[in-house]
Amino acid sequence: MIARELAGWALALDRVPDDVAAAATRHLLDGFGTALGALRTGAAGPAVEVARGLGGPPEAAVLGTGELLSAPAAALANGTLVHALDFDDTHAGGLVHATAVVLPAAFAVGQQTGASGREILTAAVAGYETACRVAAAAPHGFHARGLHATMVAGVFSAALIGARLLGLDAGRAANALGIAGSQAGGLLAFLGTGASTKQLHPGFASQSGIIAARLAAAGATGPETVFDGPHGVFDALSAHPADPASIVAGLGERWETTRIGIKPYAACQLSHATIGAVLDAMARERFGPGDVAGVRARVHPDSAPVVCDDSRDLTRPASPYAAKFSLPWTVAALITDGALTLETFDPASIARPEVTRLAARVRWDVAGGPGVAADAPGHVTITLGDGREVTGSVPRSEGGGDFPLGRAALLAKFTGNAGVPAADAEAFARAVETLGAQPDAAAVMRAAAGLARLTQQENG
DSSP states (O other), rough: HHHHHHHHHHHOOOOOHHHHHHHHHHHHHHHHHHHHHHHHHTTTTHHHHHHHHHHSSSSSTTTTTOEEEHHHHHHHHHHHHHTTTTOOOOEETTBBBOOHHHHHHHHHHHHHOOHHHHHHHHHHHHHHHHHHHHTTTTTTHHHHTTTTHHHHHHHHHHHHHHHHHHHHOOOHHHHHHHHHHHOOOOOGGGGGGGGHHHHHHHHHHHHHHHHHHHHHHHTTOTTTTTTTTTTTHHHHHHHSSOOOGGGGTTTTTTOOOGGGGGGGGSSSSGGHHHHHHHHHHHSSOOOOOOEEEEEEEEEETTTTTHOOOOSSOOOSSSSSHHHHHHHHHHHHHHHSSOOOEEEEEEEGTTTOOOHHHTTTEEEEEEEESSOOOOOOOOEEEEEEEOEEEEEESSSSSSSSSSSOHHHHHHHHHHHHHHOOOHHHHHHHHHHHHTTGGGSSSSSHHHHHHHHHHHHHHHHH
């Protein structure tokens, strides 16, 4: 059974290759940054408030606050914090936000059990591999069924992280995966309304996975056929044929952790190739929003239903979150402002008439191609008022495995999200980068709380 094989590999994982460990710490650093950004802007307030109400024994900290809650409650808050700005990383093959589930589970259970930094980092790598591989076994299959792959695959990741850090054997870890499968879900219904449920999905997944591991530790059982048997997760939740065997193919030889992309823009990953193509066009010729008569983008068939769904108003998004899932609005804002920042998606920003007018002139053609949607090339043709056409193209979006952000760019992103001076960001980055050599999670969590206090003082 695939669940038992995956569990056995994750529990036996000992030495993580240096490049894989380095990739994992890069993603953890990026996740801490997006969480601090959400905390700074109040983007995940309801989840943090509810997590506080759940309380429980003081096992793990809410990121940036130092406040101790039960591990499942902390994971709910922290998963929502990491994902609330939709600025966290994405694995293109599975279209899954891995860190938003991995970081909360690894640090919550790691703090609960007093795990070493090395144990937390190794568990995180096992979690990264699980989330990415489960989602990529049915490329875009969960999204096509109307489900968020991050929650579907993420719950397995958190369950395996919990199982490893709690010291479960392979049988009980496989049970944890089976139990987790009954908690997989996450509706994409937010796309039509701009509701905040998508922000909550990683928090749900991380919390539910930890509870699944606890249930297995207590003797509850789950179907080991959760991946490869009838009525398993792919039968029930994927609209496309799946390849469950790929979940365990090449474990320990092919590392999906190194293939996760770090977002340079706080918009849906499926728009990033088009964003890159527009930036390429803007670099070729100077023009402003008033010069643009029309924009035509080439969009992957799996991207169009998510970011070009014209059953909703793509020119006047219902919320900042809805704006991030409107390719026409995002392109119009980029041309208008010359860049995309967190402030681009402020509530006051999305109602700007000049952006709305330009968004109405953005059109798209659905065109297939090799590879998955999140790793597809981008191409745009921008027609100017005098009839001239400016084209832009990129082979794939920036920040992915083939075009990773350099450390300076990653640190600049972290600094902007956290809202702290560069020297403080650098010190925190070093703490995360040396996680594997630290005795426990305490130093990193204290440093995160210190950055949050610094931000409050500067904004005070």
